[in-house]
Amino acid sequence: MGFVFGPVPSRRLGLSLGVDLVPPKYCSYDCIYCQVGATTKRTIQIKDYVPLADVMEELRQRLSLCNPDVITLSGSGEPTLNREIGLIIERIKEVSDRKIAILTNGSLLWKEEVRQRLLEADIIMPTLSTAVEATFNRIHRPHPELGLPKVIEGLRSLKKEFRGFIGLEVMLISGLNDRDAELRELKQVVDELEPDQVQLNTVVRPPADASALPLEGARLEEIEKFFGAKARIISHNRRERQGSGQVSLRDSVLEVVKRRPLTASDVARVLKAPLGEVEILLRGLTRKGDLTERRHGHSVYYVAKGS
DSSP: OOSEEEEEEETTTEEEEEEEOSOTTEESOOOTTOTTOSOSEEOOOOBOOSOHHHHHHHHHHHHTTOOOSEEEEESSSOGGGBTTHHHHHHHHHHHOOSEEEEEOOOTTTTSHHHHHHHTTOSEEEOBOOOSOHHHHHHHHOOOTTOOHHHHHHHHHHHHHHOOSEEEEEEEEOTTTTOSHHHHHHHHHHHHHHOOSEEEEEEOOSOOSSTTOOOOOHHHHHHHHHHHOTTEEEOSOOHHHHHTSOHHHHHHHHHHHHHHSOBOHHHHHHHHTOOHHHHHHHHHHHHHTTSEEEEEETTEEEEEETTO
């Protein structure tokens, strides 16, 4: 499996080169909205999940071919589960002057050793989607040892210690955390945390659980005004999505792979689509069982189910 994907155009970060630091799908949550699919290994065990030397070699090779705006530690699960994330940040700074971003669910920031490993990053984007414990459990389905008070405690500590940019993501799901009473409670906590930006998101791609429904654009705009000057909508609304080509790209990928096994580069070339977007889509289709991976030599080929 490759550890580096993209670069991918990101509404939050510009051109982002992703680095995957845990196997699919090791995570401390099993979020109903996750585009990667259901969590296969829900855990809070921190360890060396991937070989550092291999990650850095692949990253060096990819950097020789592209010039991203930012290198993003994220991917198939929760990156802060990787004990070597601090060392990886250090090594990246030795080979690149690009900004380093961490996309995290924020669930482990109450651990001091986790926060310390992230302090040399430039951007941290944790998630806080509710201030109500019952809603938190419904949306995130966390590891049994995690709870909302721990998550908020970790965010408070991060704000005190981190000198970079904090973009707090609020994932909004219709009928779950978009009610006015919920939002008032969340805004109280967000105002206390004082992130640099409040990033309002909703369900854009097919979620792990079909019950996770997106908000309409008009409602997102109302919530943006409610959260104030720091708030920014980062998702496309439903009308934008209908013309985005996301569904047709998925169908096209499945159709072209049915004909013969192809690498991600092959698919991108045939469909004239961005490689980073194709890689993410292929990973998601593989995890959902629509495709399987087959290795031949040094290449990974994608094969349609039943082929």
